[in-house]
Amino acid sequence: MKQLYRVIWGICFLVGSVGVLERLIVGKKLMNLGSYISWGLWVSLYIYLIGLSSGAYLFSSLVSVFKLKPFEKLRRISLLASLATLLAALLTITLDLGHWERFWYVFTRPTPSSMMSWMVWLYSAYFLLLLFQMFYTFRNSEKKVARLFLIGFPLAMAIPVCGGSLFGVIGARPYWHSAIFPVMFLFEAALSGIALVTLLGVIFGFAKEDKEGAFNILPKLILGLLIANITLESAVMAVPLWGQIAYHIDAVKLVLFGPFWWVFWIAHIGFGTLIPLLLLLQKAHPLRLAWASGLITLTFMSVRLNIVIPALAIPELKGLESAFIEKRLMFSYVPSLHEWQVTLFIASLVIGLFYLGMKLSSVIEMRRGK
Numbered sequence: 585m586k587q588l589y590r591v592i593w594g595i596c597f598l599v600g601s602v603g604v605l606e607r608l609i610v611g612k613k614l615m616n617l618g619s620y621i622s623w624g625l626w627v628s629l630y631i632y633l634i635g636l637s638s639g640a641y642l643f644s645s646l647v648s649v650f651k652l653k654p655f656e657k658l659r660r661i662s663l664l665a666s667l668a669t670l671l672a673a674l675l676t677i678t679l680d681l682g683h684w685e686r687f688w689y690v691f692t693r694p695t696p697s698s699m700m701s702w703m704v705w706l707y708s709a710y711f712l713l714l715l716f717q718m719f720y721t722f723r724n725s726e727k728k729v730a731r732l733f734l735i736g737f738p739l740a741m742a743i744p745v746c747g748g749s750l751f752g753v754i755g756a757r758p759y760w761h762s763a764i765f766p767v768m769f770l771f772e773a774a775l776s777g778i779a780l781v782t783l784l785g786v787i788f789g790f791a792k793e794d795k796e797g798a799f800n801i802l803p804k805l806i807l808g809l810l811i812a813n814i815t816l817e818s819a820v821m822a823v824p825l826w827g828q829i830a831y832h833i834d835a836v837k838l839v840l841f842g843p844f845w846w847v848f849w850i851a852h853i854g855f856g857t858l859i860p861l862l863l864l865l866q867k868a869h870p871l872r873l874a875w876a877s878g879l880i881t882l883t884f885m886s887v888r889l890n891i892v893i894p895a896l897a898i899p900e901l902k903g904l905e906s907a908f909i910e911k912r913l914m915f916s917y918v919p920s921l922h923e924w925q926v927t928l929f930i931a932s933l934v935i936g937l938f939y940l941g942m943k944l945s946s947v948i949e950m951r952r953g954k
Contacts, residue, residue: 593932593936596932597929597932597933599925600926600929600930600931601929602925603924603925603926603929604679604925604929606922606925607922614920614922614923615920615922615923616917616918616919617912618911618917619913620896620897620899620914621897621914621915621917623892623893623896624893624923625889625919625923625924626679626680627677627680627892628889628891628892628893629888629927629930630673630676630677631747631891631892632776632884632885632887632888633670633672633676633930634669634670634707635744635747635769635772635777635888636773636776636777636780636881636884637665637666637670637673637777638666638710638740638743638744638773639774639775639777640663640666640781641662641663641666641710641736641740641777642741642773643655643658643777643778644658644662644663644666644733644781645737645740647659648729648730649733649734649737653796654797654801655798657798658781658785658790660721660945661781661785661788661790662781663718664938664945665780665784665938666714666777667714667715667718667937667941668934668937668938668941669780669934670711670714671933671937672930672933672934674711675933676926676930690704691704699746699749699750699753700750702746703746703747703750706742709739710736710740713732717736718941722944722945741770744766744773745766745769745770746766747769748765748766748769751765751891752764752765756900757895757896758824758829758835759895762820764816764820768816768817768820771812771813771816772884772887774809775806775809776881776884778805778806779876779878779884780877782799782806782874782877783874783877783878784938785798785799785802786871786873786874786877787874788942791870791873803873803876806860806864806876806880807861807865810860810861810864810880814857821839821840824836835894835897838894843916847886847889848886848890851886852886852890855879855883856879856880856883856884856886856887859876859879860875860876860877893917897915897916897917898915
């Protein structure tokens with residue numbers, strides 16, 4: 585069975601690599617983005633992966649800072665998951681950029697009033713912190729790891745808050761322009777990240793060896809975060825609808841009743857919310873917990889898609905959608921095969937990086953044992 589998984593992974597990685605090669609050769613010509621909808625699948629994937637990374641790291645830092653001993657055994661896989669998803673996220677957004685050679689401008693020509701500048705600075709600090717943390721973790725330097733967690737704890741909270749603020753401060757897009765976005769991004773990161781760590785914990789057999797009761801607590805923690813997220817998301821949807829301001833509710837209606845209604849109702853509400861709720865409300869069991877956390881983790885991509893794309897799919901001026909008829913001047917967007925290929929590569933990369941990290945960790949432990 586392991587051999588079959590490796591073959592499937594290898595095929596996915598190779599197919600995805602073709603997409604990356606195309607991106608390097610022909611640029612962004614094969615993407616279905618345009619002048620109006622300039623962010624699509626890859627930006628959504630980037631936000632999704634950053635949420636997983638910061639959420640998993642937030643969990644590990646909480647375990648270290650507050651001495652939560654039942655969860656100590658999950659700390660290492662939390663760090664590995666954080667680093668793997670962060671590296672994949674940074675590669676994703678790099679591939680989405682039009683001019684890679686200008687990335688250093690944000691450091692040499694800083695703009696403190698720009699939320700995007702703050703986001704890049706925070707991610708850079710977070711990346712360096714994770715590298716040092718992994719180094720000292722593998723060397724078993726617990727004191728240095730603990731000190732880094734004290735720095736990383738507020739940083740892990742700041743990253744999703746900054747990501748939410750990036751959208752929240754854009755006054756030209758009423759769907760994004762909300763003070764609740766930074767708070768919502770923080771709770772979403774915590775939910776998706778902890779769900780990912782829980783899923784990995786079950787897969788790697790930590791639930792079977794659980795004598796401290798960690799896997800009896802995790803379902804309650806995930807359930808609480810899921811309910812909190814439902815509450816916040818309901819507020820984001822309900823307030824514009826209640827206010828009945830046309831331009832404000834167009835994007836919300838597009839999410840709920842547009843061509844891709846199933847992304848919200850079936851992927852997010854059905855598979856990502858209702859089924860996990862039913863599973864988590866039952867008596868704690870590793871298999872049910874794995875299904876619930878797995879569904880939450882995988883379907884959270886639908887949440888990111890419904891944040892990024894609908895706001896851009898609404899014309900800022902009445903009649904703009906019919907003023908010019910051209911492929912790149914459309915308010916509709918469906919990811920191209922090329923975009924899905926690169927997404928497949930990124931997904932394969934995350935799995936490969938995590939697997940490599942686990943193997944390296946095992947080798948280091950074996951050498952210490954000898």
